[in-house]
Amino acid sequence: MTAPLVMVVLPAVAAVVGLLLGGMSRAAAATIAVAGPLAALVVAALLAAEQPWDAPIVDAGFHGVLQPFPAATVVDGLAVSVALMVCFVATLVQIYSIGYMKDEPRYSSYAAFISLFTAAMLAVVVAGDLLFLVVGWEVMGLCSYLLIGQNWEQHEARRAAVKAFLVTKVGDIGFIVGVVVLIGTTGTTLIPNAVQAASSDSTVATVASGLILLGVLGKSAQFPLHAWLPDAMAGPSPVSALIHAATMVAAGVYVVARLYPMFLASPEVLTAMAVIACITMLGAAVIALVQSDMKRVLAWSTVSQLAYMVAALAVGSRDAAVFHLLSHAFFKALLFLAAGAVIHAVGSSALRDTGGLRQSMPVTFMTMSIGLLALVGVFPLSGFFSKESVLVAAEHAAEGDEVVAPWVGWLVLVVAVVTIAVTAAYALRLWMLTWVGPRRGEARPIHETPPVMYVPLVLLAVPTLLFGFTALDVGALPTWIQANATQPLATPGALTPGLLTIALSVTALLVGVGVGLRGRWSSGIGDGRSFLARGLGVDAAYDWLAVRPLLVLVRWVTEFDSGVIQRTVSGVGVGTVASGRQLQRTQRGDVQRYVSAALTALIVAVVITLVAVAT
Amino acid sequence: MTSNWLLPALLVVPLLASVILLVAGRRAESWATWFGVGVQSVGLVLMLGVLAEYKRNMSGSMQLVVDAEWVPELLVHFRLGVDGISLPLIALTSLLGWCAAVYTVRRVPEPGRARALVGLLLLLQVGLLGTFMALDLILFFLFFEVVLAPMWFLIAFWGSGERRRAANTFILYTVLGSVVMLVGFLIVIVKTGSADMVALANGLGEQMSGNAQLAAALLILGGLAVKTPMWPFHTWLPDAHTAAPTVGSVLLAGVLLKMGTYGMVRIVVPTLPDAMVQIAPYLAAFAVIGILYGALASYGQQDLKRVIAFSSVGHMGFVLLGISTLSVVGINAALFGNIAHGIITGLLFFVVGGIKQRTGTTAFASLPRGLYASAPRLGFLLGFAAVASLGMPGLAGFWGEFLSLVGAYHPAVPEHLFYRVMLVLAAVGMVLAAAYFLRVLRRVGQGAASQATMDDVAADEWLSWTPLIALTVVLGLAPVLVFQVTDPAVRMVVESVAGALP
Amino acid sequence: MTIQSIDLMVLAPTIVVALGALVALIAELVTRRGQVAVGVGLVTLAFAVPFALAASGEQTLCGAVDADCAYVVAPLSVALQLIVLVSTAIVLLMASSDIAARRVPGGEFVFLILCSVSGAVLVPATNDLVTLIVALEVVSLPTFALVALRRGEPRAAEAALKAFIFSIASVAVSLYGIALLYGTTGAVSFNELAASTQASGPSPLATAGMVMLLAVVAFKIAAIPFHAWAPDTYQGATVPVAAYLSVVSKAAGFSALLLITWTFSAWSQVWAPVVAVLAGVTMLGGNLLALRQRLAVRLLAWSSIAQAGYILVPLAAVAGRLEWGPGVTNAVVGYLVAYAAMNLGAFAVVAVVARRTGAVDWADYRGLARRSPGLAVALALFLASLAGLPPGLIGLLVKVRVLIVPVGSGVWWLAAVMAVATVIGLAYYLAWAAQLFRQPDSEARPSVAEPETGSWTSIVAVAICLALTVTFSIAPSLALGLVDRL
Structure with a gap:
């Protein structure tokens, strides 16, 4: 795994560990929380030491059949400077949170989501592949949702x-x-x-x-x-x-x-x-x-x-x-x-x-x-x-x-x-x-x-x-x-x-x-x-341009589904049974009616075939 | 050494096991569920054998083929095989079957009768695996039908609510679909004199006249569309899901629906390419309507299971869109979408089943709020599965949908502009999917807990759900694990379409 | 036509059965035990089988020229004879319990049924119109008595009367039809008729005669709208007799239909649409009318009407490009074989259940899986087969086989009707099957576990049908390729 990927993965690992070990002590959780972005910061500094503004570090990701992920990375001056900033700010935010979220019962998952957020941002920063970029981009959206909704009560x-x-x-x-x-x-x-x-x-x-x-x-x-x-x-x-x-x-x-x-x-x-x-x-x-x-x-x-x-x-x-x-x-x-x-x-x-x-x-x-x-x-x-x-x-x-x-x-x-x-x-x-x-x-x-x-x-x-x-x-x-x-x-x-x-x-x-x-x-x-x-x-x-029209659409679709599509289907079923019931009325048990019906059918059949043959 | 016994063994083991349960009598009630786990584990081992024997570098051709004449009067051969298109689905079926068996050990739904339940689940497994292995049209159809009776029993006897009506709608609707499909098969068989799916795909089917192809393709697609379910043939699905017991829902969404889209890729596209090229834009339109309609309808539902059911309509819309592009990327995306949807929606239904078991309901009106607080782990899993399902990149749900869009940008059929409009609409559908899942999480997960505590995820639940959770992540990070298997086979399929393009 | 020679060996199946009928009657008179008559009946039927097989390819009752024989045994004839003989044996096993319980007089029962069978084995080998009609009436006449042979059941007489009235009407129609045909072509022999139809196009009078013959067959197989006697008659009769009517007598009817359509194959464009309409109406009507039925035997009556509709489909589809030929025969015979096994099986279970609990209504089947799991599973399999749903594979495969014909010849509407009818059919078969596995009602009637003498024979009948259905499901060629194997 290349250094840029390591930089992305470290906070992500911190996030996963934080989530999996949700029940661990606060101190441990805080340590992991800070360690993730801090480690990434170190990697970013190491990358900066390679002076990528002169020669970008371009990596096409894993090659061959075993490529597990479109993990191509590009680290140039732009990437490394933004990465440094991201890791720096994220580390400080994590440290600050230790104090700020002292009484938070869900601190562990909170800190994990911040680490994940950092990882996603770093993914966007170093992504050399559009798909990789999309992953980071969208995961960030998710993390923002999770963290803004931290107090979901x-x-x-x-x-x-x-x-x-x-x-x-x-x-x-x-x-x-x-x-x-x-x-x-x-x-x-x-x-x-x-x-x-x-x-x-x-x-x-x-x-x-x-x-x-x-x-x-x-x-x-x-x-x-x-x-x-x-x-x-x-x-x-x-x-x-x-x-x-x-x-x-x-x-x-x-x-x-x-x-x-x-x-x-x-x-x-x-x-x-x-x-x-x-x-x-x-x-x-x-x-x-x-x-x-x-x-x-x-x-x-x-x-x-x-x-x-x-x-x-x-x-x-x-x-x-x-x-x-x-x-x-x-x-x-x-x-x-x-x-x-x-x-x-x-x-x-x-x-x-x-x-x-x-x-x-x-x-x-x-x-x-x-x-x-x-x-x-x-x-x-x-x-x-x-x-x-x-x-x-x-x-x-x-x-x-x-x-x-x-x-x-x-x-x-x-x-x-x-x-x-x-x-x-x-x-x-x-x-x-x-x-x-x-x-x-x-x-x-x-x-x-x-x-x-x-x-x-x-x-x-x-x-x-x-x-x-x-x-x-x-x-x-x-x-x-x-x-x-x-x-x-x-x-x-x-x-x-x-x-x-x-x-x-x-x-x-x-x-x-x-x-x-x-x-x-x-x-x-x-x-x-x-x-x-x-x-x-x-x-x-x-509200007027998006939410309300959407809710109207939702209502229409729901009504259409239960009122038209579903009713059509169940109507076919009901109609079938009803026609069976109607047909049953012809089966009343009087034999003379049966016989005359059969003979009528015969006569009709004969007449029709005769007409068909004659013409 | 030849390992051709592996595929038949995968069918015979659960079949024999279900017969054993049938004849074992009432004394089997006590050990039936463990027996089920054992049999499914054997199936899983056999599946690993298949994976080991499977030659990835020959993914484009059929492997482990078994061929025996069975009913010469109908040209039916007992012909099984596996290639890159079917292997992932077979693996998924084995895995979900195992998960369901584990889940059943401690959670036999009302009214009990574990022996019958396990027997039916095993029979279901036979039908599902057989469908994905069959290389003969009639045999495919038979396995396609084998699934029906067990699923009907599962819903009608272990379900809840309006289970009988739901079960009847399910079976009558899908049987109507499969009879229509059968007529299409028979046209192909009558016109070509062969029911051999491989031969048909390799050019025999193309020899049919244009009109015959069109008729056959429309009929077969029509039948498969009911199963998929493609809008507007989806009506049976929400009812079936709402009524079905947890394992029923899991297998229904996880594997059963895949039979439809699998049939399209396996049979219709390569066998009837001329017709498929004509139909593809219409299929795309239906797919996209399904995506949007499924999302909007999901938002309007008042029951958790119905939300997920309609979400399946949307997800399968993406799979259909992928198929309709007839391109390498699109069909790969469709096959991946199949697998991802199976894993994620399977997990979703497990979790929702867990909620239902604890609260006795899935209706929003009566569900307690604040699952995150009352059962954090269960709540987390609900959130995880929902996020995966709404297509979060990095989890399995994303790649199928995204790559269908990429496929739709460059469809193999000429209507590029039309497909691009469809692409944008489908992308809108992705956002709508986020909307209804967030609504679910807001209603069920968040908020002050109205019920102080709830049993959180139990050990057996972890055991049966962990494979799905892990796969959601693994396939999200390494989609290539599936693509390297499907891609060579998909290229064969697309190659057969190439000649039909104007 | 003067008969030149009579080869008794060729006619042996009929003769054996007829003699067996007499022996059975006498045996009962002598021993005063009905089961002896049943035993004689079974032996007779078993005895007739090798004769039937041996006669394949032979002919007798010939006129001056060899081609002009009244009795010609083709492989098709043998197949149909086998269906008749085996089915009757199963019916006898079913009836044996009734006989042992002295609800039915054994000697008369076996006598009448064998008399009818002697006609039924005759029908598929007849080679002229007169012989055919006579043989068909030999099948029918004893059945009226059989229906009435139910002691202490007032409805039985009425049921017999209904069947009888229909039969009289059909005889009248058949004679009229023969007269018309003979008047226009001067022939009654199938070969001559076939030659004459090939030589000339359909003439109005001859077509009228032909349509009348088809109507007669429609009476026998209870195709709608010539069906109305069947449900009432089945219900009035004992269950084994209903089973006999629905399988053996129907098989005789289909034998006749195959012969007539073969004879007039040159005019298929005239008769095939008639048969097609008949098939469509029968499939749809039979299934629709079955939907609301809740009485076991009556439901099976409607079901067997609907099934007859499916069997008609291959013949109906001949109008298209497909010629009348082995494909059509195989489809019809294959379906008949499967139908015999699964339908008799369903009747056999109904017979057992009815005897044990007096059950006639669906509600009585509720919880059967608890009380008698074996019977419930067997019935479920038979119903699944009739519905064409796995695990009843053979039922599904014969439906596929039948459906190929309209698809192959492009009679799309018929294929569509069959598709719809199958789905409707599934609804009631399933609903019944569901009853079996439901929890028994709390106030369910107490299961009358009567240790009845001779009831094991009914169980044997169920077992045989089950074995046949399973065997056919595993090796469908045994049914679908029966004619080719003979």
Whole structure:
């Protein structure tokens, strides 16, 4: 078994062991839980040590008759950097969960599902075969369902879990069909070969990438398939951290990056991506502004930030997208874990129950503040650099240097800048409502979380602070995230901020902060029931466009089945018996009637044959 | 050394055993179930013998062939053999038979009478195995019919609810189907003068005129479609499943349904290729209607067993879609789908049977909530089987369905655009399948437990279910274990169609 | 036609049986024990078998030319004679218990039945119309007395009367038909008739005569709509007599039908549609009417009507491209052989059960598997065979054999009707079989375990039928290839 496969299998084994030995002690369960992703992290580091950005490690999987599975893998710089991030975040989430899920009776299966989630994401990352990719992709959907529904006693959790699974599954119709088209037209399942073949035919590229895009919209929570993600906060906070940072949502962006040459061959699809990203980016940020729940604010912010990555892909810069993916992963994981710490302390995630926590939870306060600053994009935090790279890419496109039309670049640039302002506003609002001002909610002693929970926060704060510098020309990242397995492309200096974009973003940021400071947030937390807070009625649209018609169809089919098909069948039976009963009336026992019937039949037979013979 | 005795032995052992139980009298009640396990274990060993003797590198041709003239007046030969198409199904039958026997030891359904139950199960085994081994049309038909009476008894006597009506619907409907199929067989026999399935597949059948082929193919497919069951001939299935005892449901869904699709691949496609090419698009349409209809109807059901029954309609729709592509990938996918559905739905029915045994019901209205809490392991297995059944990649249920779609992208028949529309609709069906299974899990598994505790999975249940659980995972991770056996045989079949393509 | 020679050896089966009838009557008078008559009957039947086999290929009662014999023994004739002889032996075994219990006078019973058999072994070898009709009436006449021979059963006389009235009607029709044929062709001999039909196309009068002859056969085999006497008569008679009527007398009818259709094979396009309609109506009607029946004997009556419909199918399908030939004969004879075994078996079980418990209704069969597992299993097998469902393999295979003919000749509608009829038939056979294995009712009537004298013979009858059905199921060629083996 090759190293990339080992990396996938290790957390999977941890998951299986955790499930099989459900009754083991908590400590053992925790050890296994942490060991899985940690071991994978070690393997990822070993892989990175081989410098795959120079020469990708391509493995065609097992050969010959005994090939048990389409296990071809490709490890290039892109894969290894994302894998490192995934393993890192997953390990921290597992460690954090030890503390956070202390009183959880189903800890063992919970931790196992997180390990499985990690394994599935790693499978997507290293997959060199489309079928392998599909496996990882779908298992992730399953894990998100299982983990969001961790508290399945609660109605909310049940609903959110099903919603997450089904909404992403709807996108997967496109994904699956897209993969089928790709396999069908190129005749291969190996990703590098298939992508190369598909990118040389623009029709195939458009169809396949358009279909796959549907799946990406679902997984990466882009309009109109985004609505599952805010609800997914019904799951425990560490799960949110994992889903929002390292696994589920990252997978969508990652897959586009992996198949990027094919997308580049289709300006139509890229344009569609740009439009969708712009809608999502700004819309989600605005919605985040009015949320009454800490985790919901963060969830909508994820939707909005993912749109930056999709936008970067749309305007032709995979590197910017991946850069933002990585930096976002660090600060968003940090934010969710910090939010979890607050929930742990306060017992609620509603903003009406927080406020004034600064003194009692200093570590959480510090780390979450760093996270929020990164989210807003304040220099020199990682979010600043990565967001800048997106803006730079949009600027390039606006100048007509990319495959998409210049107006697409302008659109992205404008919307992204406006969104920066809104982001600053909601981040500030969240920060103030959580940490400053008077303490709201029930009075109870607030303590800082135990080390097992705050150490991961600190560990995540480090890359949140420093990761951005790697993107400078002197840093290693531009070389690292080249995906030279599918396309050797690297634009030197692409990730370096430009003057224009810095000016724009700083202006927007200041505007946003100004608005944020003027908002009287603490008096108007809201109840989360307004049209805006409910996500601009997208859920209602799902309901009217999909759920209700489907339920009507279900009713029709059920009625048709019992009313028409089944009744036809049983009607035949009943009719047969009834005709037997009718016939029985002719058998009454009077012999004269019998004989005359027989003779009549005879006469009829004779007459008919005579006529037949005569003619 | 010749091992041709293996296949007849696989039939003779359960047959003799059931005769022994018949004549043993009432004193056999006490040891009948153990006897059943013994006999099925012997069958399993024989099956391993077959697997050992089977030459994988010659999977395209018939192996371990037995041929003896039996009824010359009807051209019937007692002709058995196994190739890549039948081997997986034979193995599946042996395995599920064993699982059912183990399950029966401690769980003889009401009203008892273990001797008769085991005897009927063994007889059922004869019919199922015989169907998959037969290489003579009439012999195939006979084995096809052998299955009916035991299954009828199982439902009518050990079932629940409206069992008698369900049993009668089952047998009358499927007999009507098989008589129709027989007429099709007879057309083939009369026109070609042979009932030898191998010879017919190797070009003898193609010599029939176009119209004769079409008539025969429609009749045979019609009969097999009832068994499969293909929409709209599925009505007997939900009732039969709801009424049947657990082992009955398991074997019904696990193996019985496969006889229909197996017959299509084994007989109709290679023997009547010209007709098959004409019919294939219609078959695809019916298959896809079945996928969507099965999913929607599943969602609307108020009984756990009925949900799974309708889900079978959908799953078999994928198998039919695979067959209708007449392509190497599609037919391989269909054969894999057969096996996967047998394993997974068998497991599902076992688990649901376990639930029914504990709660006395499978109706949503009366089922207690929160199985995950009251019996975590049983709940886990329900979730596992449901997830496998909804086509989760990495588990066995996925590959058959996914590869049918791949097959439908490049069908061997010319109507590519039509098939692509079908492909998309079938993919929609995959999502709908997720919807109704999640509904089941939400209703049965999740929620605060309304019943504090329930007996969790017992040792004997683990014993009889573990092979299915393991296979679900193993075939999900290594589908090639099946494909390496089926592929050479499928290529032979597809080759015989190639000449018929325009 | 003047008879040139009479070869008694060729006629021996009939003569032996006729003599046996007399011996049986006398033996009972002398010994005053009915079972002696049964014994004589069985010996007689056994004695007739080698004679029947030896006569194969011979002919007698010949006229001036050799080709013009009134009695010609073909392999087909021998096969049918064997069916008659063996079946009758089984019937005698069944009846022996009744006789021992003095419910039925033994001597008369055996005498009458052997008289009838002497006609039945004659029928398949007759070679002219007059001999045929006479032989058929020899079969029928004693049966009326047999039906009436049930002491203390008022319905028996009525049943006999019904059969008698039908018989008179059929004789009248047959004479009229012969007259028409003789008037138009000047021939009564089958060979001459065949030659004449081959020479000329069907003339109206001759066809009318032919159709009338077919109607006569339809009376004998109780094909719908000439069937109405059968259910009432079966029910009125004792079970063994009903069994005799449903198998032996029906076999005689089919013998006649084979001869007539062979004779007129050149005109098959005229008679085959008539037979086809007859077959279709009989299969469907018989099965439909059986659906609602709950009385064992009456149900078997309807079942045997429906079965006759299946046997008609091969002849009916001759209208297509398939010629009248060995295929058709084999199908008919094969079905008759299987039918004899399974139908007699069912009747034999009914006889035993009726005697033990007085059961006539289905409800009385409930829980039979508990009380008498052997009988229940046997009956289940017979019913499965009649239904054409494994494990009753032979029943299924003969149905397949029969179905080949319409499929081969393209008479699709008949194949379809047979398919539907089979499914309907399955419904009631199964429903009855289900009764056997159900838990006995709590207020089930107490099983009258009468240690009746001579009841073992009925069990032997069941056992023989069971053995035959199983043997045929394992080696179906014994039934399907019977004619070819003789």
